[in-house]
Amino acid sequence: MSVLTVERKVLEKNDSIAAANRELLKSHHIFSINLVSSPGSGKTSLVEKTIEFCRDRIKMAVVEGDIQTDLDARRVDVLGIPVVQIVTHGACHLEAALVSDSIKQLPLPSVELMIIENVGNLVCPSGYDLGEDKKVVIVSTTEGDDKPLKYPAMFRNASVVIINKIDLAPYLNSSIAELEKNALSINPDLTVFKTSCTTGEGIESWCKWLESNITRK
Amino acid sequence: MHELSIAQNIISIVQENLNQEQQHSVKCVKVKVGKLSNILVDSLIFGFEALTKETNLDGVVLEVENIPLTIRCKDCETLTSLDDYIFSCPACDSTAITLVSGTELMVSEIELND
Numbered sequence: 351m352s353v354l355t356v357e358r359k360v361l362e363k364n365d366s367i368a369a370a371n372r373e374l375l376k377s378h379h380i381f382s383i384n385l386v387s388s389p390g391s392g393k394t395s396l397v398e399k400t401i402e403f404c405r406d407r408i409k410m411a412v413v414e415g416d417i418q419t420d421l422d423a424r425r426v427d428v429l430g431i432p433v434v435q436i437v438t439h440g441a442c443h444l445e446a447a448l449v450s451d452s453i454k455q456l457p458l459p460s461v462e463l464m465i466i467e468n469v470g471n472l473v474c475p476s477g478y479d480l481g482e483d484k485k486v487v488i489v490s491t492t493e494g495d496d497k498p499l500k501y502p503a504m505f506r507n508a509s510v511v512i513i514n515k516i517d518l519a520p521y522l523n524s525s526i527a528e529l530e531k532n533a534l535s536i537n538p539d540l541t542v543f544k545t546s547c548t549t550g551e552g553i554e555s556w557c558k559w560l561e562s563n564i565t566r567k
Numbered sequence: 568m569h570e571l572s573i574a575q576n577i578i579s580i581v582q583e584n585l586n587q588e589q590q591h592s593v594k595c596v597k598v599k600v601g602k603l604s605n606i607l608v609d610s611l612i613f614g615f616e617a618l619t620k621e622t623n624l625d626g627v628v629l630e631v632e633n634i635p636l637t638i639r640c641k642d643c644e645t646l647t648s649l650d651d652y653i654f655s656c657p658a659c660d661s662t663a664i665t666l667v668s669g670t671e672l673m674v675s676e677i678e679l680n681d
Binding site for chain 1: 569572573576577579580581584585589594598603604605652653654655662663672673674675676677678679680681
């Protein structure tokens with residue numbers, strides 16, 4: 351019996367396309383985020399609020415990832431921001447190749463912030479680098495405060511956590527403080543924001559953080 | 568459920584590593600799967616078997632080596648294998664830790680019948 355030593359990363363192809371995406375975005379001085387969360391935690395609402403708050407100060411473009419429909423892209427399009435919809439037809443995560451095709455359709459020379467909204471799923475997207483600068487995980491109070499403990503890889507791989515729907519916390523059996531503590535126990539380096547897309551609370555500090563990461567062209 | 572896509576990536580890497588004569592002599596493919604890589608091993612094996620059916624890799628065994636989650640404390644340098652996902656040092660409670668293993672997802676070896 352003979353053995354071939356391989357020692358290759360299973361996702362090396364995705365990683366190399368992600369590296370090319372990163373290089374392309376960097377060459378246009380674009381700061382990029384990969385928004386990940388479970389379905390219904392408020393990713394698209396946060397994108398809308400971010401656009402409303404930042405549109406006069408930051409030039410944005412959006413890539414929307416969904417399993418079906420272009421509903422999310424339409425919500426962004428209405429706001430007059432360049433957007434490309436990726437429909438994965440059942441696939442549970444975005445891959446770097448899909449993002450590569452999409453960002454090339456956007457007016458990169460005039461973009462300062464690229465928001466990539468991933469498919470709603472707290473498991474699969476965690477392993478796929480898309481070429482973003484920061485992975486931002488959103489977790490809403492309605493999901494329960496134990497979610498970081500149940501989906502540790504996602505919280506470990508993220509740089510930022512946004513605790514959303516804080517306006518609903520008084521009506522729930524979940525605690526914002528406990529949610530934050532659990533997230534930080536998985537990843538103490540997480541930057542934490544607490545937001546409500548309904549009342550607008552916390553949106554300003556999230557947007558200021560985004561703005562502090564933008565390279566002016 | 569991204570195991571099918573992972574299985575497809577494994578198969579592509581295996582095929583790229585085989586020369587003409589080795590195409591039909593693969594016995595076993597060994598992969599390393601870290602505890603933090605979000606892979607359900609049974610689904611991965613199921614996907615591998617489904618995708619290799621009636622190909623040159625039909626019947627090849629996918630052998631999974633589970634890699635534990637281990638951390639090293641930056642303060643007291645204790646090396647710990649974690650059962651739970653609590654990323655702090657059990658010796659001194661420090662949260663300044665580095666991941667030593669647990670994120671692996673790689674094809675390590677291909678075993679061939681002679």
